Amino acid sequence: MSAGDMRHAGINLGTTDQETHDQAEPDIFGFWIFLMSDAVIFALLFAVYGTMLGATVGGPTAASAYKIGPTFAETVILLTSSFTFGLGSIAMKHGASNRVLLGWFAATLALGLAFLGLELHDFATMIGDGAVPTRSGFLSSFFALVPLHGVHVLAGCLWLIVMMVQVPIFGRDARVKINLLRLGLFWHFLDIVWIAIFSVVYLQGLIR
Amino acid sequence: MTAPQADPRREKRREIRTYAIGYALALALTGGAFAAVHWPRFPARTTLGLVFGLALVQMIVHLRCFLHVSLRRSSRDDLLLILFSTLIIILMVAGTIVIIANLHGRMM
Structure with missing residues (x-):
């Protein structure tokens, strides 16, 4: 195996840390299996949402409940x-100082929390307008799908905080590095789920 | 793809470029989809097709640039897993929608 080869998804550490790179492959693959099973859960909630689009029982519809501005900002x-x-993963791979590394993670965490804040504000507005989960099948399926993604982002933020503690305490040993690779995959995966959410849920609902 | 003994500095530049390209493409595709809905120019069905098409392209961009999944991989386990999961997802989602829509049509 050469040093610069690609053995798993995400950033590969082969060029700078061959030992961790050798260890990473099965760990990352296992994490992919988790991500794909998570994708199946989301896909089925999308399917339920699709079947519930018309089930508004005279209550709020997609066009009246969603707003395009905040959704674009969240995206x-x-x-x-x-x-x-x-950029944080690349800094980790190429041995940047802890300050640079934690700076990128702090920026990511701040953006993640800003996303959650905007999303919660959206939900609060919807609920204030009477678009509560118990109002109709359409709203039940909406509140099963979109907040589940929010909970994932929250879990990602907590994981990021744990890693921001682990990096200065344990230093960059193989375990910390592989955890960071996994967190990177998780974070990028949530972005892909969000693409599906803003296209299928918000934009489809707002098309006139 | 990469030379056997890749130069870390060159690789770092290449990786940063990959992320930057991915970010720029993602922003452009997102902007396109939102613009198509915000300033409608086409009939609703065309716009919907456009939004779904842009979403599919953006997912591929993310997989390629952020998750670094490629077709030229020495180990293709990840790619096989993704393709198999995609197959399962298409079967389950399309099956659910077709069956429930059909049932809905019969109940009306």
Whole structure:
């Protein structure tokens, strides 16, 4: 095996840390299996949402409950957080100082929390307008799908905080590095789920 | 793809470029999809097709640039897993929608 080869998804450490690179492959593959099973859960909630689109029982519809402005802001924030996390992974791989590394992670965490804040504000507005989960099948399926992604982002933020503690305490040993690779995959995966959410849920609902 | 003994510095530049390209493409595709809905120019069905098409392209961009999944991989386990999961997802989602829509049509 050569040093610069690609053995698993995400950033590969072969060029700078061959030992961790050899260890990473089965761990990362196992994490992919988890991500794909998570994708199946989301896909089925999308399918349920699709079948429930018409089930509004005279209550709020997609066009009246969604707003395009905040959704666009949330999307840009989440995309930017993926970019900053990617730069953080590259900094980790190429041995940047802890200050640089933690700086990128802090930026990612701030963007993740900003996303969650905007999303919670959206939900609060919807609920204030009477679009509660118990109102109709359509709203039940909406509140099963979109907040589940929010809970994943929250879990990612907590994991990021744990890693920001682990990096200065344990240093960059193989375990910390592989955890960071996995967190990177998780974070980028959530972005892909969000693409599906803003296209299928928000934009489809807002098309006139 | 990469030379056997890749130069870390060159590789770092290449990786940063990959992320930057991915980010720029993702922003452009997102902007396109939102613009198509915000300033409608086409009939609703065309716009919907456009939004779904852009979403599919953006997912591929993310997989390629952020998750670094490629067709030229020395180990293709990841790719096989993704393709198999995609197959399962298409079967289950399309099956659910077709069956429930059909049932809905019969109940009306």
